[in-house]
Structures are given as C-alpha cells and as structure tokens.
Amino acid sequence: MASYSEDEFAGIPAEPASSFAAAPDAYQRLWTPHRLVYIEDGQQPAKDDCPFCLAPEKSDEDALIVARGEHAYVLLNLFPYNSGHLLVCPYRHIATYDEATDAEVAEIGSLTQTAMRVLRETSSCDGFNIGMNQGRIAGAGIAAHLHQHVVPRWALDSNFFPIIAGTKAVPRLLGDVRAEVANAWPRS
Numbered sequence: 001m002a003s004y005s006e007d008e009f010a011g012i013p014a015e016p017a018s019s020f021a022a023a024p025d026a027y028q029r030l031w032t033p034h035r036l037v038y039i040e041d042g043q044q045p046a047k048d049d050c051p052f053c054l055a056p057e058k059s060d061e062d063a064l065i066v067a068r069g070e071h072a073y074v075l076l077n078l079f080p081y082n083s084g085h086l087l088v089c090p091y092r093h094i095a096t097y098d099e100a101t102d103a104e105v106a107e108i109g110s111l112t113q114t115a116m117r118v119l120r121e122t123s124s125c126d127g128f129n130i131g132m133n134q135g136r137i138a139g140a141g142i143a144a145h146l147h148q149h150v151v152p153r154w155a156l157d158s159n160f161f162p163i164i165a166g167t168k169a170v171p172r173l174l175g176d177v178r179a180e181v182a183n184a185w186p187r188s
C-alpha cells in the first residue's frame with residue numbers, strides 16, 4: 001500500500017467540478033502529478049524474483065498450479081477472496097494485457113473458460129468475477145506480471161466479517177482445492 005504523509009497535500013487546492021464546462025459531477029479533484037513518480041517507481045519484483053515467473057519452475061503441488069498450457073498457466077491465488085480463486089498467467093513477464101501476443105490472449109481466454117467450467121463442476125458456484133487489475137494503482141498486487149483473476153461466487157458468500165473484522169473466512173485449504181481442480185481439469 002502506498003503511504004501518504006499528513007501534509008503532503010497541504011496548500012494544494014481541490015478543484016470543484018462546478019467550474020467545468022458541460023454537466024459537472026459531484027466530485028472535487030485534487031490534481032497530483034507530483035505523485036506519479038512514486039506510482040511509476042513503485043516497488044515491484046524484478047523478473048528474477050517474480051512469483052509468477054518462479055512458479056512454473058516448481059512442482060504443481062508446491063506452486064499450487066492446476067493446469068499448464070503452451071503460453072499460459074493457471075494457479076491458485078495464495079490470497080484467495082473465495083475458495084477456488086484462480087489466476088491465469090502468461091509465462092512471459094509482461095505487465096499489461098496489450099503486451100500479450102495473439103497466442104497468449106487466445107490461451108488466457110481458453111484457460112479462463114476452462115477454469116469456469118471446472119470450478120462450476122467442482123464447487124457448484126453460482127457466478128464468477130473475472131478480471132485483470134492493470135497497474136498497481138488499479139489494485140494489482142503483482143503489477144509487473146499480468147494475471148487474470150477467476151473468482152467463483154456463491155449466493156450469500158459475502159457477509160459482515162470482511163467489513164467489520166478485516167477477515168475473510170475461506171472454508172477450504174489451498175492444497176485440497178488445488179488437487180480437486182487439477183484432477184477435474186480436462187486433459188488435452
């Protein structure tokens with residue numbers, strides 16, 4: 001998480017939208033170009049110690065990998081929002097989706113579809129959240145290496161616990177989920 005000093009924005013006026021042309025919205029804007037240097041230089045792993053570059057070199061069990069394709073692979077998120085939270089990663093150390101080749105885009109897409117079918121079969125989930133956070137500022141934990149989240153959702157899987165206690169209850173252990181998903185993954 002970025003840290004902010006108390007007086008970092010002191011003396012910088014926020015600009016109300018009431019002065020804008022066309023229909024104003026309800027927000028004031030604090031323009032902070034001086035922060036861009038921190039965002040651009042944010043601490044991100046170099047290729048040599050990137051967890052998504054290192055994972056394919058390990059065994060499936062050690063790296064929590066459920067499937068390996070030609071250009072991309074699928075592993076369990078170490079910090080799951082829900083049981084069965086998968087990540088689809090290209091093998092190449094690229095940061096953003098537009099850097100992916102046609103072959104990588106195609107395989108990330110097909111692995112994502114297979115992940116949905118396998119999760120639906122193994123866990124009877126009711127829906128999915130699928131997406132990529134591009135850049136640290138957009139919420140990517142490992143912004144340096146592209147990864148697509150596939151999060152299974154069940155009715156009533158959200159409750160007060162994460163909001164009140166900052167704690168997410170995850171009912172199943174990662175190793176058990178990995179084995180189940182890997183076993184159900186169709187062999188090509």
Ligand SMILES: [Zn+2]
Pocket residue numbers: 047050051052053054092093094144145
């Ligand atoms: Zn990497």
